Amino acid sequence: xxxxxxMTGNTAAAxxxxxxxxxxxxxxxxxxxxxxxxxxxxxxxxGELKAEYVRVESEHSAMTVCISASTVGARVFTxxxxxxxxxxxxxxxxxxxxxxxIVMCCVNRGVGAPxxxxxxxxxxxxxxxxxxxxxxxxxxxxxxxxxIQAYRIAEEVYAPVMVCYDGFVLSHTMMPVCLPDAxxxxxxxxxxxxxxxxxxxxxxxxxxxxxxxxxxxxAGILCDGYMEIRYKLxxxxxxSRDVIVSTGIxxxxxxxxxxxxxxxxxxxxxxxxxxxxxxxxxxxxxVAVDELRLKGIKAxxxxxxxxxxxxxxxxxxxxxxxxxxxxxEKDISYGYEGALCSDIKAALYGTGINPPLHNFIAxxxxxxxxxxxxxEAVQTSLTEMNNKNTQNKTIWINCRQ
Amino acid sequence: MHEIIWHGRGGQGxxxxxxxxxxxxxxxxxxxxxSAPTFGPERRGAPLTASTRISDTPLRTFSQIxxxxxxxxxxxxxxxxxxxxxxxxxxxxIIINSYLQPADFHLRAGLTVAVVDAVxxxxxxxxxxxxxxxxxxxxxxxxxxxxxxxxxxxxEKGLIKKLPAKVVAAxxxxxxxxxxxxxxxxxGSGLRDH
Numbered sequence: 001x002x003x004x005x006x007m008t009g010n011t012a013a014a015x016x017x018x019x020x021x022x023x024x025x026x027x028x029x030x031x032x033x034x035x036x037x038x039x040x041x042x043x044x045x046x047g048e049l050k051a052e053y054v055r056v057e058s059e060h061s062a063m064t065v066c067i068s069a070s071t072v073g074a075r076v077f078t079x080x081x082x083x084x085x086x087x088x089x090x091x092x093x094x095x096x097x098x099x100x101x102i103v104m105c106c107v108n109r110g111v112g113a114p115x116x117x118x119x120x121x122x123x124x125x126x127x128x129x130x131x132x133x134x135x136x137x138x139x140x141x142x143x144x145x146x147x148i149q150a151y152r153i154a155e156e157v158y159a160p161v162m163v164c165y166d167g168f169v170l171s172h173t174m175m176p177v178c179l180p181d182a183x184x185x186x187x188x189x190x191x192x193x194x195x196x197x198x199x200x201x202x203x204x205x206x207x208x209x210x211x212x213x214x215x216x217x218x219a220g221i222l223c224d225g226y227m228e229i230r231y232k233l234x235x236x237x238x239x240s241r242d243v244i245v246s247t248g249i250x251x252x253x254x255x256x257x258x259x260x261x262x263x264x265x266x267x268x269x270x271x272x273x274x275x276x277x278x279x280x281x282x283x284x285x286x287v288a289v290d291e292l293r294l295k296g297i298k299a300x301x302x303x304x305x306x307x308x309x310x311x312x313x314x315x316x317x318x319x320x321x322x323x324x325x326x327x328x329e330k331d332i333s334y335g336y337e338g339a340l341c342s343d344i345k346a347a348l349y350g351t352g353i354n355p356p357l358h359n360f361i362a363x364x365x366x367x368x369x370x371x372x373x374x375x376e377a378v379q380t381s382l383t384e385m386n387n388k389n390t391q392n393k394t395i396w397i398n399c400r401q
Numbered sequence: 402m403h404e405i406i407w408h409g410r411g412g413q414g415x416x417x418x419x420x421x422x423x424x425x426x427x428x429x430x431x432x433x434x435x436s437a438p439t440f441g442p443e444r445r446g447a448p449l450t451a452s453t454r455i456s457d458t459p460l461r462t463f464s465q466i467x468x469x470x471x472x473x474x475x476x477x478x479x480x481x482x483x484x485x486x487x488x489x490x491x492x493x494x495i496i497i498n499s500y501l502q503p504a505d506f507h508l509r510a511g512l513t514v515a516v517v518d519a520v521x522x523x524x525x526x527x528x529x530x531x532x533x534x535x536x537x538x539x540x541x542x543x544x545x546x547x548x549x550x551x552x553x554x555x556x557e558k559g560l561i562k563k564l565p566a567k568v569v570a571a572x573x574x575x576x577x578x579x580x581x582x583x584x585x586x587x588x589g590s591g592l593r594d595h
Contacts, residue, residue, distance in 0.1 A: 006424050006434065031442075117441060139463075168440035169463045174420055175435045176427055176459075286461045366440060370464040 002255075003179045009170035012140045012177050013079065013105045013163070014039035016147035018049045019185040020103075023074040026054040026065035030084040031117045032167035033107040037079060059084040063091035063102075070100040071206065073194040075151065079105035081167055082123045086111065089127065092160075096131025096233060098207060099195060101154030101161075103147065104132075108279065108330070109167040110365040118366020119167040120330035121279065125307075125339045127162070131233050133240055134307040136278035137165040138264070140177050145257060146305075148185055152247050155192050157240045159233070164307075166280040166330075168366065184254050237309045244306055262311035263318055264303040267293070271300030273382065274319060275374070277328035278304045278340060281363060285328060287371035292378060299378070304340065312347035319348065324385050325357040326378055330369075332361050337394045356385040362397040373398055402433070402456040403550055404466045406488050409475030411445040414530075414537035417563065418473070419451035421541060425551045425559030426455040433460035440465075448483055455550060471548055474498060475519075475536050480506070496543050496583075498536050503586035515547035515585045522579045526571040538572045542579030553580050 007015070013036045017025070025044065027037040043049035054065045059080050066076040080088065085106055095102050106124045110116035124134060135150060137143045143165050150161040165171065198204060214225040224232070241262065248259035258264075266286045268274065273292070275285040282303040292299040302318050304311070319325060329338040336342065341359035348354065358381040363369040377397050384390045405422065409415035416438045423436035433456030439449045452466045472489045474480065477499045486508055489495055495508060496515045503514035522542075523534035538560065545553040557576060561569050 004427070006420070006427055006436075119440075139461075166463075168437075172440065173435055173437040173463055174423055176432070280463050283461050284464055368465045370467065371462055372467075 002181060004176050005179055006174050007140060007177050008035070008172055008174050009137075009140045009143050009165050010035040010107065010172070011039055012144040013147055013165075014043065015179065016144045017077045018043050019180060019182055020075065020148055020151050020189055021186075022049070022051055022077045024052050024054060024065070024069040024076045025078065026056055026062045026069075026076070027078045027080065028056055028059045028062050028084060030059070030081050032109060032119075032171045033079050033081040033084070033105070035171075036105060036107065040077070059087040060091055063088045063095060066102045066104075067091060067095050067098060067100060070095075070102050071098065071194070071196065072198050073192070075192045076102055077104070078102070079107060081107045082109035082111055085123045085127060089130070092127055092130040092132060094207075095160045097229070099158040099233070099236075101151070101158055101192065103150045103154055103161050103163065105147065106162050106164045107167045107171045108164055116365040119169050120364045120366070121164065121166070122331045122364070124162060124164045125331040128308060128339065131159065131237065132308065133159055133161040133237065133244070135161060135163050135305055136307060137163065137170065138280060138283045138303055138305075140170055140173070140175050141257065143170065144177055144180065145251065145255065145259065148180060148189065149247050149251050149259065151192075152189050153240065153243055155190075156243050156247070157236050158195055159236055159240060164279065169280045178255075178257075180255060188251065188254055241306075241309050241311065244309075259305075261314065262304075262306040263314050264305060265318070266301040266303070268300035268302060268318065271298050272321070272323040273297055273299040273326070273378065274302050274322040274324070275299060275326045275328060275378065276302040276304060276340075276344065278307060279330070281328050281330060281369055284369055284371050285374050288374035288378065291371065291375045295379075297379075297382070307340070310343050310347065312343075315344055315347040316351050316353060319344075319355065320353050322353075322355045324382060325355050326360060326381060327357065328360045328362055328374065330363045332364070341394070356391040358385070358390075358392075359394040360397050361394060361399075367398060369397070402454060402460070403471070404469045405453040405455070405471045405473065406466055406469040407451040407453070407473045407475065408479050408483055408485055408488070409449060409451075409537075410479070411443045411447050411449055412531070412533070413475045414535060415449060415451045415475060418475075418537035418541060419453045421556065421559045421563045422453045422544065422551065423455070424562050425555040426453075428558050429551055429555040431455050431457060433458050435460050435463065437463070448479055469493065471496065471544075473540055473544060475540060477501075486512070494547060496540060496547055498540055503584060503588075508588055510588050513547070513585060513587045515543055515583050517543040517579045517583045519543070519579060522575050522582065525578065526575045528568075528571055528575055538575050539579035542576040543583040545576075546580045546583040547585050553577070
């Protein structure tokens with residue numbers, strides 16, 4: 001019987017990093033992430049984790065340290081939130097372009113201006129197109145399990161993985177977490193094999209300026225140009241879906257906890273109304289679904305664990321019998337709608353699956369999202385959808401307008 | 402599901418009390434427990450809350466508590482500053498650290514009030530932190546007595562798990578004394594209670 005501990009999301013993340021025997025940690029403090037790296041520095045100081053902790057003056061440098069250490073063959077970790085993530089933005093592209101299996105936790109927090117230290121997902125959503133795999137966690141058990149899986153995924157496909165979880169709501173809330181056994185994690189996660197070894201004996205120039213066309217190198221071999229390198233990154237993220245699923249299946253067999261899909265399901269088997277979202281808002285929606293079912297509404301929750309690569313085929317399958325869809329999200333693509341909502345609609349394009357769909361924008365800057373509010377808003381939306389007057393709409397929940 | 406809100410001031414061990422209760426409840430066999438601080442920055446001396454949820458089944462709600470079943474008040478001066486009553490459901494329980502009697506608090510009818518002089522208990526066992534009595538452990542004793550949710554023996558086990566070994570003995574004694582000294586009264590609608 002595995003040990004259960006009552007812990008915060010940030011302790012769960014740090015514990016996972018320790019279990020993965022990460023070799024280099026570099027981070028800069030920012031709320032609500034700080035206790036992840038504080039805990040890691042304690043693990044390193046006490047010798048529980050044999051790693052080097054590299055102190056830096058900024059998140060930009062933290063990611064640069066991760067890029068450098070990963071290039072020379074170390075398993076690395078960093079974590080950040082909000083402005084810290086935005087400050088890393090340039091280096092996020094470098095990490096992905098260099099095909100380095102860096103794992104980072106993004107403890108989701110709103111972005112200024114105005115200042116907010118509270119939770120939403122605008123920070124990680126705004127880094128969507130940097131070439132990172134993005135995974136979202138619904139509770140603290142998923143945080144510990146997802147970080148462990150993230151290393152295996154990253155090191156198999158050579159792409160960085162961002163593990164996202166809601167600041168405060170998960171990062172600072174204690175709940176029971178079943179601790180994976182250290183031997184199990186060792187057997188699940190083989191040692192990291194870098195694709196390129198940078199060493200003094202075999203000097204290389206990595207990521208030099210590249211011209212638009214393909215060129216022969218000094219040995220006369222026609223090398224990839226910029227577009228070929230970009231194509232390969234895209235192809236890798238497309239193919240990473242299979243790796244994410246196979247990794248999840250392996251992990252499920254070892255732990256008995258189900259990670260066999262890129263989506264998770266709650267009461268969706270007979271559901272006509274599907275609520276979907278990422279992270280803790282989807283967990284809260286399961287309570288709203290219980291209430292809706294008491295009212296005779298056949299509702300269910302489709303939780304999205306993987307945002308990039310986008311699980312379009314799984315979404316199509318999951319929504320094929322839906323008569324109404326509600327997309328809940330803690331972000332907004334200004335001038336249009338929620339980012340997840342756009343992707344879900346795009347996934348359904350041309351499939352003939354065309355249910356009425358309302359997009360709930362909720363919980364920005366830490367505004368509390370209660371199951372009762374979701375329950376009430378869904379009922380209002382269903383009435384509007386039945387009247388056939390608004391089949392497609394963005395609604396700001398619990399917001400003066 | 403049982404929802405508990407803790408009202409205290411920064412530095413009083415509010416968050417630790419909420420955590421110990423969650424640990425204790427889990428040890429007793431509740432599968433769903435969460436404890437959370439007020440989300441955001443905390444300042445020493447400023448009013449703050451923490452929350453504990455206890456359920457027979459795993460919890461799927463992390464939003465803030467709207468209306469608690471039980472409120473625990475670590476600092477009675479907060480009753481003048483914070484609307485503690487309205488944080489509790491009708492028929493709920495309010496546990497207060499005070500040397501006064503339950504009827505001395507003019508709370509609405511239907512509520513149950515439990516009172517323990519946690520300062521006296523803390524001082525008896527020399528539980529002091531930076532010169533101030535540590536009232537969170539005695540209030541956990543009052544909680545065990547008044548709420549009937551988590552047994553004293555499990556709160557003691559939770560305490561052992563969360564606190565440094567050298568302070569466990571004194572805290573345990575304080576816990577037990579507070580349990581014994583807790584006075585409980587349901588507020589009726591009659592005038593004699595006002």
